[in-house]
Amino acid sequence: MLNDQTIQELLPLYARGEVSEQQGREVDEWICRSTANRKMAEQYFRLEQLYSLAEASEKADTDNALHAIHSRMRQTRTRNALGWLKLAAAILSIPLLISTIWLSSEIRKQDSLPPVQIKSTVGMTTSTTLPDGTKVWLNSNSTLSYPIRFGSTREVTLDGEAYFDVAKDNGRKFIVSTGNMQVEVTGTEFDVEAYSDRGPEVRTTLVSGSVLLHCINAEGRIRTVQMSPGEQFCYNSETFKLSRRNIDGPGVTAWKDGKTILENTSLEDALRAIGNRFNIEFLVRNQALLSNRYTGTFSGQTLDVVLEHFKRTTKIHFDTDLKGADPDNISGRQVIIVY
Template sequence: MDTQKHIDEQALLDYFSGTLSPVQKQEVEAWIQETEENRKIARDIEYIYFATDTINTIKSIDSTKALKEVKVRFSKKENNKRSFILQLQRIAAILVIPLLISTLYYATKEEPVEFIEIRTNPGMVATVNLPDGSKVWLNSRSYLKHPQKFTGDTRNVEMEGEAYFSVQKDKSKKFIVNTPFNLKAEVLGTEFNMEAYKESNKVVTTLISGSVRLSFQNKNNTEETMIMKPNDEISYNSKTRGVSLSKPYLPTLTAWKDGLVIFRNTPFEDALNVLSKRFNVEFIVKNDLLYENSFTGPFDGQHLHLILEHFRLSSGIHYKFVDPETGTDKISEKTIVELY
């Protein structure tokens, strides 16, 4: 390994995974210390290794099953409310992992209702199995809340961020997704993607199969409904209460759940949005002319700097990793990239 040359990506991944020999480890460390650019590349690879390792760990988490398994450890019956609360605190402590799972209890006249909350960290993707057999993929910085057991004639969940739903058919119980905005989706059995980040003031629903009924407050402050067909994408602006319909290329919008990045004549701004969520990165665009570009290509398991290299080679877009000005936790902070 020649420290005068660019250390390849695999060597850096092996370094952070601890599989290099002592000699190789010293060579990589010497290369990292040579220049500021080398340190930036190493930091990016370290984040990628951390994110990939975490995704592999949490990808198959079944939130309901996880809670049940933990509760077995505390199976002794408690005789008062105080000990019951202490039990929940112990459970929450065990489940503090990059995919944060917590429980909420609501007391009713009949019996307590238990809700499970799932949150994904920036740059993380997780899979959640719901009590009815439905499956949900949560994208970066997303939130899902569902009851431990669906009762009554509806299956209600709450989401914020981005999620892909594969809903189990049950004609007797509608599946309802509630968002932070005045919009909800009602389905019986279908697959669809929904994006509802609070900071965007928008809900974007993309139907893959089946049908979805959207209910929202329109410009006249009355409830309006729309029935979606497969390949429909409906964007709802919570501020203007306007709605737009388009027919997107579905793999570009849903590839994230499989750990992929797929572009097809994807505008520059949309591509940056995809990469921002996938790699927890903040892009600083120094040249507005870059927004005239669009990109096509699949990136199976590719890392951020390799996708940026594709940008450079195909469109002459240059990039530079920038050290954040504040923050000491280099794992949790956003990667900052300038584009010019």
């Protein structure tokens, strides 16, 4: 039985009819499970249909051109060589013009189509491959939007957290927009965390390569910072502050492999990682606890098991009683009090 992540990776191949019979049956069953699954599959079918139409049109235009030339040759065999060249050029130009007009029309249609939107459900991660070959992993409760076809730049919009393995394309920049900040790259691996319903902070962690951060400073001007591997920048869109720190180990990006890795990690960062994974809001009553450090790895455990581990190894307690927890919480996520 294939898991959700594997099936989603098979969707582009499924749309092209390039999966085995067994894989096809499992994808069919997955599509029928929910409306969200069906809509995701429809997006891949729509993309494949557009690409197939363009290829079919190009082939049809070529066949028509050859047929027209052969027909004319049979009718006017007495024309001289120069005349044939002029005639052939004229006949060829007609289907080529039609092809150009048709393809231009299709491009305009594609540009006017709504963007493709990939969503990951609560408690699940999703992976996909963009039209340019860039691989993307979405963390729990995240949304990625991108056009059916990229133009002179490759720009995507993120709400949530995603890990990007960007395909190299020296002629086109790859840009991740979060609403409050832009990350610009040409070919690299990095993580962006930008949940719109979890406050004004956007965190960017660079794994390899080089990226440029574009954000607005307190004077209203655009500030650009170049990152190096192993760095994490945190930008607050309300205070306009940009902070930097070094990140060691795979903890920040372990979520894409279904793990939560804590390596001498502060409670603040540990709760952030757990909250992102399970779509939970933690409210810490005792702020002194935030500096406590923890080490451990969680893979596949439920939220209850993870919290029980903290209870047994530390003096931390958790309470799901929401009375007076957070009157400003409008995200709809479960709130857990930490004390």
